[in-house]
Amino acid sequence: MANYHRNNVENVVLGRHHHHSHRSKSASVAGHTFRLWNAASFRRIIFDAVSCGASSRYAARSNISDEKQHLQQKQQHHKTTSMKNNAKSEKLSDLLSIAEAETDVETKKKEEKLEDLKRLVKELQQHEEDSTKNKKSEAAAKVRLLAKEELEVRGTLAMLGAIPPLVAMLDETEQNDVNSLVSSLYALLNLGIGNDANKAAIVKVGSVEKMLKLIESPDGLDSSVSEAIVANFLGLSALDSNKPIIGSSASIYFLVRTLQSLDDESSPQAKQDALRALYNLSIFPGNVAFILETDLVVFLVNSIGDMEVTERTLATLSNIVSTREGRKAISAVPDSIPILVDVLNWTDSPECQEKASYILMVMAHKSYGDKQAMIEAGIASSLLELSLLGSTLAQKRASRILEILRVDKGKQVSGSYGLGAAVSAPICGSLSGKPDGGGGRECFEEDEEMMSEEKKAVKQLVQQSLQNNMRKIVKRANLPHDIVPSDHFKSLTLSSTSKSLPF
Template identity: 85%
Template sequence: MANYHRNNVENVVLGHHNRSKFSSTLAGHFRLWNAASFRRVIFDAVSCGASSRYADRSDTSSEKPQHQQRTTKPNNNAKSEKLSDLLSIAEAEADVETKKKEEKLEELKRLVKELQHEEDSAKRTEAAATVRLLAKEDLEVRGTLAMLGAIPPLVAMLDEAQNEVDSLVASLYALLNLGIGNDANKAAIVKVGSVEKMLKLIESPDGLDSSVSEAIVANFLGLSALDSNKLIIGSSASISFLVRTIQSKDNKSSPQAKQDAFRALYNLSIFPANVAFILETDLVVFLVDSIGDMEVTERTLAILSNLVSTREGRKAISAVPDAIPILVDVLNWTDSPECQEKASYILMVMAHKSYGDKQAMIEAGIATSLLELSLLGTTLAQKRASRILEILRVDKGKQVSASYGMGAAVSAPICGSSSGKADGGGRECFEEDEEMMSEEKKAVKQLVQQSLQQNMRKIVKRANLPQDIVPSDHFKSLTSSSTSKSLPF
């Protein structure tokens, strides 16, 4: 029995190796285990479902998470502590910000209440000045003040403080700043009757202080930027006031007020219904006469560009003496491309709509200016110049074709009656007429070429180009069909 157990244990330990080898190996490296010990080890391994080798691994693996847990616990705690610190800081900052907003809201409420106190005018003036400063650069404050009801008391101050310049200036500029970048506020300011109250100040028999006048012009400029306000302001007497402002020559209006008045009139002229109110004044004559003053010429041409879009506006511009020659002269202002673009637009619309204006342009020598502009102007100016040239060429061609038609109808019977031979005298007369016409055409062509060469030399001289420059293909395309029909000489 003992032998059996021994042999059995040896078979289990040795596997497919021989005993001698196992014995020699054990003799050199290991101590021999007895049979009972091996039986115990084997029994434990079988009962656990794994060998002792895997049991050791499971022990080490079970110990490993415990070691990791011990090492990571402090890190998790540190992270959670940092996170809680950040959250507490964010909450503290949010509380501070909320507190600031609450304090600011309370201050704005206090200002609105002070604006509503009619008894203490000094306090109201001070509150209006504060509103003016707070609303100057803060869009959020403008909306908050309007929601709290700051606009009606500020407009009411225009009625109640007519003789107090400081109060009027403070309330007017407070309204101006409340409307900056806020269309809802602009509409609300007009809706509560600010335009009528400003006009009452303008018509005051005691006269109007220059600072108050300048503040009113600035308000008209800001309020007229909103489309829904354009007709309300334009149909009032505000246009006459603005025209008087830009025409002032006794230094009653500051340069800033004049610039604001030009811009306000431009905003109002965008709306076609206001053109009739503008034409009731002498604004168009003043605008045409102002062309040449480089401080206001661009704004002047901008207003005329809006007026020329209506039939009444075109008639008013054409009725001004020398309006067409003045506009044509602007095309030669190489130092002001913006003015060239606006003047070419006005001339293009007038040439397209009115035959009389086209004749006046031809008489003013517009062809030379258009050729120069089509070569040296901006891209937009070149397109407009080419369009005007095309309009003039087509119209001139129609006139010449009509005149030649009438001549043929009259001359054909006369030539035929000079001789009884159909193929004799008639043909001879026709050939002579054709020779005469060819000579006329040659003379006209020669004159046109001379005129174009002179114009080209002027253009080259203006552009400071070499005198032997070769005309571009664009110039050739413009002059290839140039005869007495298209370009005057």
């Protein structure tokens, strides 16, 4: 458009210039002179001017139209975005409303449940009257079920004060009211499960004395009540602070009596619970003295072999052997050492092997007489096999026992390990009192001869043990029983010494 205007102006100026230069070729109208243009040129000028102006106006209208269209699109996008945001806000508002409604419902349920628990505890706390006996018994039964199902309820009931009235029921309820006694006992048991604070509170309010009072009743005790008391002792003894309190009472005698009962007075479950409770109590060293006042150790040693109770029995003996009196009690049981040595060969029960090896290790470390009994029981072969084929813990303990058996405060224990008597290093000295006397030389030769005999015994022991282990390995591998060890294996066993033992 600018180009068109510039050209037109130049044409006009030039027209005027030519008008002054060539007057002969111009025309005069009303005192003015103009250059004469032909029709075609004039039309072209007019057309160009009109076209340029129209083009500019069209371009302006196009720009305005584009701006309007862009503005409309922007408004439409804003409107769409606003609608989406409103939809999201409404959805979020709905979710929040639902969450608030659910929270209100749960809060209301919790409040109602708390009120129910408060009423339940009030029923337990009512004074003992004929009209309230049934209500208290029913309340105890409800506490038993609620505490069994929900962990949080146990703490809530204890805070509301449910434990003291339940313990009081053990003293107030008549012996023939078995249902009330059982309900209160199992309610206490369930309140203590997984809650150490409740366990401590139950013992603190005197439950142990009241349960023992029921046991000592001259009229006898129903088996269901007895089993409930055993279960309570098991649960309460799991807390360390309760162990000395329960152990110093007469509960150990009751538990041992329950464990040893041969008739049907005690169920298998009650016996298992009694053994587990005794194990818990034996963890506290101060209770070992009370345990030794019974004949529990004899019963435990003689029970080894019954796979249902052997592992727990050995675990209890592992606690008892930690004291000097406990070791003496185990050693005093006839055939206790051979029985424990035999457990080392139970390859199908590594847990029992580990516990038996621990008991033997402690006894061998503390008592020379027990070491001799182990040697006589043929423990060396079992220990060598255990040190090769046992679990990691059993291998370590077996190696430790072998080391203890070899050395005893500078004295060399019999290298034959059952093949001969113990041989000690002689105390050498000059019989004549001279430093280089013949007696000293004679003693030295005797010492060397005795050491060589000892080495021979150790070689023989190792050779026999390795051959026995080879036979057992062959048997386990299902190879032919008449397999003969190779010459290479024989050469290894012949060249073995006590230094090759896995100490």
